[in-house]
Structure formats: structure tokens, C-alpha cells
Amino acid sequence: MNLRIGIVTAPHIRWTDSTQNGIPTFVIHDVRIGIGFHWDRMQTQEFAGQLTIKDNPDGTQTAINTIDLEDYLTSVISSEMAATSPIELLKAHAIISRSWAVRAVQTRQQTTRYKNLLAATFESGGHKDYDVCADDHCQRYEGIRSIHPRAVEAVQSTANHVLTYNNEVCDTRFHKCCGGKTELFATCWEDVDIPYLQSVSCPYCQRAVERLRQSDPAIQQCLMAYDQEHNDFFNWQVTYTPDQLQQILLEKTGIDFGRIQALRPIKRGASGRIYSLEIVGEKTSRILGKELTIRRALSPTCLYSSLFDIDGLTLHGRGWGHGVGLCQLGAAEMALEGFDATYILNYYYPNTQIRDLSEITR
Numbered sequence: 094m095n096l097r098i099g100i101v102t103a104p105h106i107r108w109t110d111s112t113q114n115g116i117p118t119f120v121i122h123d124v125r126i127g128i129g130f131h132w133d134r135m136q137t138q139e140f141a142g143q144l145t146i147k148d149n150p151d152g153t154q155t156a157i158n159t160i161d162l163e164d165y166l167t168s169v170i171s172s173e174m175a176a177t178s179p180i181e182l183l184k185a186h187a188i189i190s191r192s193w194a195v196r197a198v199q200t201r202q203q204t205t206r207y208k209n210l211l212a213a214t215f216e217s218g219g220h221k222d223y224d225v226c227a228d229d230h231c232q233r234y235e236g237i238r239s240i241h242p243r244a245v246e247a248v249q250s251t252a253n254h255v256l257t258y259n260n261e262v263c264d265t266r267f268h269k270c271c272g273g274k275t276e277l278f279a280t281c282w283e284d285v286d287i288p289y290l291q292s293v294s295c296p297y298c299q300r301a302v303e304r305l306r307q308s309d310p311a312i313q314q315c316l317m318a319y320d321q322e323h324n325d326f327f328n329w330q331v332t333y334t335p336d337q338l339q340q341i342l343l344e345k346t347g348i349d350f351g352r353i354q355a356l357r358p359i360k361r362g363a364s365g366r367i368y369s370l371e372i373v374g375e376k377t378s379r380i381l382g383k384e385l386t387i388r389r390a391l392s393p394t395c396l397y398s399s400l401f402d403i404d405g406l407t408l409h410g411r412g413w414g415h416g417v418g419l420c421q422l423g424a425a426e427m428a429l430e431g432f433d434a435t436y437i438l439n440y441y442y443p444n445t446q447i448r449d450l451s452e453i454t455r
């Protein structure tokens with residue numbers, strides 16, 4: 094299966110032909126990555142496969158790389174995961190990333206993964222000229238220069254394997270740290286029940302965080318450097334003054350609540366994440382939801398999660414991300430404790446099967 098990846102859009106794409114171990118490649122200069130995030134920067138990247146330069150109506154150009162799905166995945170796993178992770182964690186992630194990419198192609202649906210330091214979540218918004226983009230919006234794809242042999246091993250040993258339910262490729266959502274229990278799809282997105290995205294208890298991420306606090310190298314080796322800047326996401330706390338919160342809410346929602354008097358959770362999901370929250374102000378009161386809307390409204394950036402207890406204007410929180418599907422930190426701990434990729438995937442996506450893509454191609 095071939096995948097079309099939009100690498101970069103620029104006023105003018107600068108690229109040159111090259112070779113790597115006798116294989117023709119191309120080098121694109123000035124690739125912008127981490128768009129909108131604090132690691133936003135330009136890089137020179139090298140790619141295998143085919144390059145198409147598309148001229149856009151607004152005068153810009155887009156570089157589109159067409160490449161085999163498995164080759165794409167070796168780059169993605171090298172870019173998204175620390176290569177020093179246990180191999181069973183890398184294999185589990187390879188199956189998730191493959192399933193996600195296959196769904197993007199198969200259904201042409203607008204499932205895109207939007208991830209930043211504070212929010213590991215999905216948002217709607219697809220691509221017109223290609224299947225997936227190369228940035229954090231979809232899955233990070235940085236070409237062939239950063240490919241790690243262990244990522245190749247993880248992809249090859251799970252070749253063509255996807256996670257399925259009822260003969261369909263699964264919507265393999267994942268997040269950084271569930272905080273003790275995973276969440277239901279409907280708490281975060283549309284009101285539908287997805288049979289394999291159920292709430293499961295997860296004692297593993299807490300054990301992983303305990304390792305992090307003790308600077309255990311086993312868990313440190315599972316995390317990218319930027320993720321190690323935070324070890325407070327299993328338990329976190331935010332305190333506002335009424336003035337501060339009024340100002341943040343005005344900036345983020347456009348609503349002047351007046352002096353904030355209370356925050357009242359109306360509805361909580363299976364993990365305890367709030368998806369309906371009443372904000373009571375002197376001038377007006379409103380109910381906000383769902384999960385991501387609440388996280389954005391109550392922070393100058395975005396709260397780690399909507400799993401928090403309220404004590405006055407202090408939020409006592411747990412977890413990082415929407416909590417749906419696989420808990421990355423929990424999965425890392427499971428791999429360290431000796432569970433294999435199949436067990437890990439069945440734990441977080443119950444009633445699913447790992448199958449070969451050729452068996453289910455429609």
C-alpha cells in the first residue's frame with residue numbers, strides 16, 4: 094500500500110536529488126516542523142520514494158512524497174518514539190501507527206492526530222491533496238536520516254499487521270497518561286460508543302511515574318527528551334485567583350464572566366474526566382464542554398487533562414491527554430514488566446484482533 098505524504102508547503106520548494114546506499118533519494122531544504130509549537134523550526138530532510146511538487150492556486154508549492162506504507166512507518170516510529178524503548182513497546186506503536194495510517198487512506202476520513210506538549214488528542218480536519226501530513230498534526234515523519242535499526246526491527250516484525258474489530262481497521266487513539274483509568278470516546282468526541290474504546294483501569298502509568306520520580310533509567314529510555322521535562326503529569330495542580338481566571342476565560346472564550354465565583358462539574362466520564370463544566374461568574378454563567386474545550390478554556394495554553402477535582406479555584410488534576418485508547422506511559426510500563434505487544438494492545442483496545450492487512454482489504 095502506498096501513502097501520499099504532504100511534507101511542506103512553501104513559496105518555493107528547494108530540493109535536490111541524492112542517493113543513500115545506492116537508492117535514489119531527494120533532499121528537501123527548509124522543511125518547517127513543529128508548526129505552532131515551541132519546537133517550531135526549519136530542517137533539511139532526506140526522503141526515499143517519489144517526489145511530486147504541486148503548484149497551488151495561491152502561488153505556493155507543496156512537496157508530496159509517495160512511499161510504501163512500511164517504509165513510512167520506520168520513519169514515523171523513529172521520529173515518534175525513543176529508539177531505546179523496549180521492543181514490545183515499539184512493536185505495539187508500529188501496529189497502532191500502521192492502523193491509523195491505513196484508516197486515513199481507506200476511509201479518506203478526516204481523522205487527524207493533533208498533538209502538542211500539553212494535549213495529546215485528535216481533532217478533525219483532513220488533507221485534500223494527500224493522505225497525511227508529515228508534521229505533528231498527523232504523525233511525525235522526518236524522512237530517512239533519523240531511522241533507527243530498532244524501529245526497523247519493530248516495523249518488520251509486525252509487517253502488515255493492523256488492529257481490527259469486526260473486520261475493520263480500528264481507530265487507534267492514544268494519549269500520554271490516562272491517570273488511572275482510560276476514558277470513553279463520547280467524553281471527548283461524538284456521542285457514539287466504540288466497542289474497543291472502552292474504559293479500562295490502568296495501574297501501570299502510576300507505576301511508570303513512580304519510576305520517573307526515582308530517575309529510573311528503564312523508564313527514561315522510553316521517553317523522548319522533551320517528554321522528560323515533565324514528570325508531574327500523573328498528579329498536577331493549578332491555582333488561580335478570581336481575577337486571573339476571569340482574564341483567561343475572557344481571552345480563551347471571548348466571554349466576560351465577571352468575577353469568577355465557582356466551577357461546578359456537571360458531567361464526568363468513566364475515567365473521571367469532566368466533559369460538562371459550569372462556570373459561575375458575577376456577570377454570567379455558562380456550561381462548557383466537551384473535554385478539550387474545558388482544557389483550553391481554563392488555561393493560557395491547555396490543561397494537561399480535564400480529570401481534576403476543584404477546591405475553590407485550585408484544580409487538583411491527574412493524567413495527560415484525553416485518556417482514550419492506549420495510555421503511552423502505561424504501555425511503556427507494561428513492556429518493562431514483560432508484557433508483549435499483543436497483550437498490551439488487547440489490554441487497551443479490548444476485543445480487538447491483530448490481523449494481516451491482506452485479510453481485510455476491502
Ligand SMILES: [Zn+2]
Nearest residue numbers: 225226230231
Ligand atoms: Zn495532518
Ligand SMILES: [Zn+2]
Nearest residue numbers: 295298420423
Ligand atoms: Zn494509564
